[in-house]
Amino acid sequence: MLTKKSKAIIYSGVLLSALAFSSTASASLFDSGLPAGWNCVGACDAMGADGDVTLAPTGSAQYGYVTTSNGVTGVGLPGLTSGATTGSTLTSALFSAQAGDELNFFFNYISSDGAGYxxxxxxxxxxxLNNEVAILFTARTTPSGSIVPGFDMPDPTATLNPDEVLMNPGAPVWSGLGDSSGTCWSTGCGYTGWISSSYNIAATGNYFLEFGVVNWSDTAYQSGMAFDGITVGGTPIGDTTPVPAPATLGLLGLGLLGARLARRKK
Structure with a gap:
């Protein structure tokens, strides 16, 4: 017969195994590059640990990222595009979520720009329908003070840990910055390190997750953002199946009814 202590040890082992499995499952999203169905505008990719940007605390072999290096014009937060020059966005494939599900991931902001840029x-x-539900967070280069949340930017709706982040200062070494890797324009450049983001989804439905980064005021000295470990309701985002819209369900029902009537006529 198992003692209470033995049961506790077995329970702990099962719990740790489940957590390890969950971490491994959620960590594989970018291990083979950008997932199918994700849409990149500008410059986006996946890579392993590189320079100052280590792997995320998920156990994955790679993370995804967006960068202003080789970015395009016309990118920026709606209503905040003034001053934005070139940048990139990466949007997930459509995924489903239930009311109350938590959307979780890690991110790391990196910038070779500083001073007033x-x-x-x-x-x-x-x-x-690509309508904004929430701005989860922003990160912004500044000569001093908080990088996350970004100054003069919308307040974050996600819970961040840490909730206020300063730059690890200096010229960041990261190949995602292109020719700007290892360079620094004045005070403010560096990297934040990995930050966790958690957001409670209010309504059941289908959603996209968008990551973006832009140069501001000029196109020199690049910036980027890495991200990984994206789950919704504890499930890797790539494993969730979008729920058919009511109109789609209606058409499906009509199709089944038509097929049934056709069989009756025969």
């Missing part, structure tokens, strides 16, 4: 990055939750 306030490059910024963000993550947004969009509905299936």
């Amino acid at each position: 306030a490059d910024y990055a963000w993550a947004r939750l969009l509905d299936e």
Whole structure:
């Protein structure tokens, strides 16, 4: 017969195994590059530990990222595009979520720009019609003070840990910055390190997750953002199946009814 102590040890082992499995499962999203169905505008990719940007605390072999290096014009947060020059966005494939599900991931903001050149990055939750549901957070280059949340930017709706982040200062070494890797324009450049983001989804539905980064005021000295470990309701985002819209369900029902009537006529 098992003692209470033995049961506790077995329970702990099962719990740790479950957590390890969950971490491994959620960590594989970018291990084979960008997932199928994800849409990149500008410059986006996946890579392993590189320079100052270590792997995320998920156990994965790679993370995804967006960068202003080789970015395009016309990118920026709606209503905050003034001053934005070139940048990139990466939008997930459509995924489903239930009311109360938590959307979780890690991110790391990196910038070779400084002084008054306030490059910024963000993550947004969009509905299936690409309408904004929430700006999860922003990160912005500044000579001093908090990088996350970004100054003069919308307040984050996600819970961040740490909730206020300063730069690890200096010229960041990261190949995602292109020719700007290892360079620094004045005070403010560096990297934040990995930050966790958690957001409670209010309504059941289908959603997109968007990551973006832009140069501000100029196109020199690049910035980027890495991200990994994306789950919704504890499930890797790539493993969730979008729920058919009511109109789609209606058409499916009509199709089944038509097929049934056709069989009756025969």
